[in-house]
Amino acid sequence: MKSKKxxxxxxxxxxxxxxxxxxxxxxEFSLRARRGVYSLDAYRSVLADPxxxxxxxxxxxxxxxxxxxxxxxxxxxxxxxxxxxxHWRPVVEFITLLPLVIPPIxxxxxxxxxxxxxxxxxxxxxxxxxxLLLMLGYATLSLPYMYRxxxxxxxxxxxxxxxxxxxxxxxxxxxILARVILPNVLVAVxxxxxxxxxxxxxxxxxxxxxxxxAFGPYMQLTGANKAYEPAALAVIAFSITWICMGxxxxxxxxxxxxxxxx
Amino acid sequence: MASLEIEHLEKSFGxxxxxxDFNLSIEEGEFISLLGPSGCGKTTVLRxxxxxxxxxxxxxxxxxxxxxxxxxxQRNIGMVFQAYALFPNxxxxxxxxxxxxxxxxxxxxxxxxxxxxxxxxxxPDLGNRYxxxxxxxxxxxxxxxxxxxxxxxxxxxxxxLSALDxxxxxxxxxxxxxxxxxxxITTIFVTHDQEEALSxxxxxxxxxxxxxxxxxxxxxxxxxxxxxxxxxxxxxxNALEAEVADPARGALRVxxxxxxxxxxxxxxxxxxxxxxxxxxxxxxxxREGNDTVFTGRIVETHFLGSILRVRMxxxxxxxxxxxxxxxxxxxxxVGTEAEVSVASRDLLVLAD
Numbered sequence: 087m088k089s090k091k092x093x094x095x096x097x098x099x100x101x102x103x104x105x106x107x108x109x110x111x112x113x114e115f116s117l118r119a120r121r122g123v124y125s126l127d128a129y130r131s132v133l134a135d136p137x138x139x140x141x142x143x144x145x146x147x148x149x150x151x152x153x154x155x156x157x158x159x160x161x162x163x164x165x166x167x168x169x170x171x172x173h174w175r176p177v178v179e180f181i182t183l184l185p186l187v188i189p190p191i192x193x194x195x196x197x198x199x200x201x202x203x204x205x206x207x208x209x210x211x212x213x214x215x216x217x218l219l220l221m222l223g224y225a226t227l228s229l230p231y232m233y234r235x236x237x238x239x240x241x242x243x244x245x246x247x248x249x250x251x252x253x254x255x256x257x258x259x260x261x262i263l264a265r266v267i268l269p270n271v272l273v274a275v276x277x278x279x280x281x282x283x284x285x286x287x288x289x290x291x292x293x294x295x296x297x298x299x300a301f302g303p304y305m306q307l308t309g310a311n312k313a314y315e316p317a318a319l320a321v322i323a324f325s326i327t328w329i330c331m332g333x334x335x336x337x338x339x340x341x342x343x344x345x346x347x348x
Numbered sequence: 349m350a351s352l353e354i355e356h357l358e359k360s361f362g363x364x365x366x367x368x369d370f371n372l373s374i375e376e377g378e379f380i381s382l383l384g385p386s387g388c389g390k391t392t393v394l395r396x397x398x399x400x401x402x403x404x405x406x407x408x409x410x411x412x413x414x415x416x417x418x419x420x421x422q423r424n425i426g427m428v429f430q431a432y433a434l435f436p437n438x439x440x441x442x443x444x445x446x447x448x449x450x451x452x453x454x455x456x457x458x459x460x461x462x463x464x465x466x467x468x469x470x471x472p473d474l475g476n477r478y479x480x481x482x483x484x485x486x487x488x489x490x491x492x493x494x495x496x497x498x499x500x501x502x503x504x505x506x507x508x509l510s511a512l513d514x515x516x517x518x519x520x521x522x523x524x525x526x527x528x529x530x531x532x533i534t535t536i537f538v539t540h541d542q543e544e545a546l547s548x549x550x551x552x553x554x555x556x557x558x559x560x561x562x563x564x565x566x567x568x569x570x571x572x573x574x575x576x577x578x579x580x581x582x583x584x585x586n587a588l589e590a591e592v593a594d595p596a597r598g599a600l601r602v603x604x605x606x607x608x609x610x611x612x613x614x615x616x617x618x619x620x621x622x623x624x625x626x627x628x629x630x631x632x633x634x635r636e637g638n639d640t641v642f643t644g645r646i647v648e649t650h651f652l653g654s655i656l657r658v659r660m661x662x663x664x665x666x667x668x669x670x671x672x673x674x675x676x677x678x679x680x681x682v683g684t685e686a687e688v689s690v691a692s693r694d695l696l697v698l699a700d
Contacts, residue, residue, distance in 0.1 A: 254427035255447035
C-alpha cells in the first residue's frame with residue numbers, strides 16, 4: 087500500500103517537474119534582461135511596443151468575432167442534431183473533429199486557392215474579406231472544442247421536452263433558442279469560448295499565411311529577433327490561457343441555476 | 349358545440365399503426381382520461397392534439413377550428429409533462445410568465461397573472477425560487493400554473509403524477525381536479541394508473557393497441573366493461589372458465605357448480621365462456637337470497653389494512669375476493685374449506 091502511494095507521488099512529482107520546469111525556466115529567463123538583477127525590463131519593453139498592442143488587440147477582436155460566429159453556428163446545429171437528427175450525430179461529430187486531423191496549413195492553402203482574387207468569391211482581395219476569411223478559419227479550428235462543449239451542455243438538459251414545453255406556450259424556434267436553449271448551455275458555450283480565445287490568441291499559421299497582423303506572427307517575429315522579450319511574451323501568453331481556464335471554472339461555479347443536481 | 353373533437357385520427361410510424369381510427373368528442377369543461385398500458389397510443393393521441401406529432405389521417409378541431417395542421421405554438425394549448433419540463437434558467441415566476449412574455453403582453457398584466465396563478469396553486473411565496481430549489485410536487489404545480497397562465501383552450505396532462513411519490517400523487521391529483529373544475533377548462537389526462545383515471549375523470553377512454561376500446565363514465569367502465577380487455581385492465585377481475593348449460597334460463601356450469609345469470613345467454617349450449625366477477629362482489633360465507641354459492645379452499649390471505657384480500661381455489665380455479673376489515677373477524681385460516689357467495693347481477697359474461 088505504502089509503496090504504491092510513494093510511486094503515485096513520484097509520478098506526480100515527475101509530471102509536475104516536466105510541465106513546470108520549462109515554465110519556471112522561461113519565467114526566470116524573462117526576468118533577467120538587466121545584468122545581475124531580476125527586473126521587469128523585458129515586460130516593459132514588450133508592453134511599450136506599439137506593435138504588441140496592435141497585434142494583441144487585433145487578435146482579441148478576432149477572437150470575440152470568432153466566438154460569436156462559432157456559437158451562432160454550433161449552438162443551433164448541436165441543438166437541431168440532438169432534437170431532430172439524433173442518428174446524424176456520429177456524422178456531425180466526425181465533421182467537427184476534422185480540423186484536428188487536417189493541419190491548419192492545408193486549410194489555409196485550401197482557402198487561398200478557393201477564395202483568391204481570381205475566384206468567384208475573391209475574399210483575399212480586400213482587407214475586410216481576408217479578415218473574414220481568417221475569422222472563419224479560426225471558427226473552423228475551434229469547432230472541435232466548441233461543438234463538444236455545447237453538446238455536453240445540451241446533454242444536461244432535456245432538450246426535447248423543454249422545446250415542447252416552450253412550443254406549447256407559443257414560442258417559435260428563435261425564441262426557443264434564445265430564451266430556453268442558449269441560457270441553459272451558456273456555461274458550456276463560455277467554456278468553448280475561452281478555449282477558442284486561447285486558440286485564436288496563439289494561432290500562427292492562418293494569420294501568417296493570410297498576412298494579417300495577429301499576435302501569433304508577432305510573437306514569432308519577436309522570437310526571431312530579440313533575446314528576453316520572447317520569454318516575456320511566452321509568459322504573457324501562458325497567463326492569458328490560464329486566466330481563461332480560471333474563468334471557465336469561475337463561471338461554472340457562480341451561475342445560479344446550474345447548482346441543480348445533474 | 350363540443351370543445352374538442354377528434355375524428356378518425358390515425359398515426360403510423362412506418363408500417364406500425366400506433367393509433368387507429370380514434371374518435372372522441374369532448375364537451376366544454378369536461379375532464380377526460382386516456383387510460384391504457386404503455387404503448388397503447390394514448391400519449392401519441394395527446395401529442396397529436398398538442399401538435400408535437402402530425403396525424404397520418406383524420407382531423408382535430410378545437411372550438412370548431414380545424415387545428416390538424418397548425419403548429420404546436422399556434423394552438424393555444426396548455427401542456428403539463430411527466431418530467432415537469434420547467435425552464436431551469438428561469439425563476440418560478442419567470443416560468444409561469446413565459447407564455448405571456450412570448451405573447452408580448454404588458455409587464456403589469458404578466459405580473460398580475462403570475463401572482464394570480466401562484467396563488468391558485470398555493471405557492472404564492474415561491475416566485476423567486478429556481479426550479480431546482482423545489483420538490484417534485486411543487487415543480488409540477490408550477491408547471492400546471494405555467495400551462496394555465498396563457499388561458500389555454502384545452503389543458504393536456506401527460507402522466508403528470510407518475511414521477512411523484514404515492515402520497516403527493518393522491519393529493520396533487522385532487523388539487524388538479526379542483527383547479528380544473530374552478531376554471532372550467534377542458535382537460536385531457538393521460539395515465540396508465542386506473543385508480544387515478546377512475547377517481548378524477550368525468551369520462552375515461554380505455555385504449556389498447558391504438559384503439560379506443562371503451563369510452564364512458566368511470567362507474568360504467570368499471571361495472572359494465574364492454575370488452576375483455578377493459579374488464580381485465582380496469583380493476584382486478586376474477587375470470588372463471590364456464591360452459592353454457594341452458595341459454596334460455598341463463599344457466600352456466602363452472603365445474604360442478606351451476607350458475608344462474610340474471611339474463612338469458614346468447615351463446616348456444618355447450619359453448620365455453622368466461623365468467624367474471626370483481627373481488628368485492630364476492631362474499632365469504634352464505635348470504636340470504638338466491639346467490640350462487642361456490643365451495644372452495646383458502647389458498648392465502650393478504651391483510652391490506654382496511655381490506656382483507658383472500659385467494660381461494662374454487663372448482664380447480666383461483667379466485668380473489670375482498671372483504672372489509674372488521675376488528676372482530678380475524679382472517680380465515682389457510683387450507684380450510686370455505687363458501688363464497690355472489691349475486692347473479694354482479695356476474696359478467698365476457699365475450700372471447
